[in-house]
Amino acid sequence: MSLAVVLLTVGPTAIVAGGGVALNIGGAAAALERWAAANAELAMHARGDLGPARRVASAVFYRFLGSVIALCGVVFSLGGLLELA
Template structure:
């Protein structure tokens, strides 16, 4: 029964965070893109490169990854419910 609770917990968290990224709730995908750009700039400055940082991933890529993560969370949640039922 502990496997069911583990799958339900992990699936629910993945579903909620994936949906927040996929639907860009409160600017989650935009914030992730800004965080990645700032991190790339810090890494470039640490190497001594003072040019402008290159864009690593756009907001749309984070939204697609959030959709995949949300679907995986849905599958984990359904697996946990099936484990709990049987």
């Protein structure tokens, strides 16, 4: 399998996945925020701490990470296209 095939597979996948979170399509960033809060609460309950869970990351943080992943996907896609040439 050539490097171009790998890059042209990973690149668009990262663009779609990161873009979906960055643009909050279907409430993806908000769902990730709720998921992180639920996991933090479960971890606190497992330790025996019954207080309120602290906020781990906000939806804005997940949207930022999504945009970084989408930009990395663009770089991978361009690298794959350059590898073909």
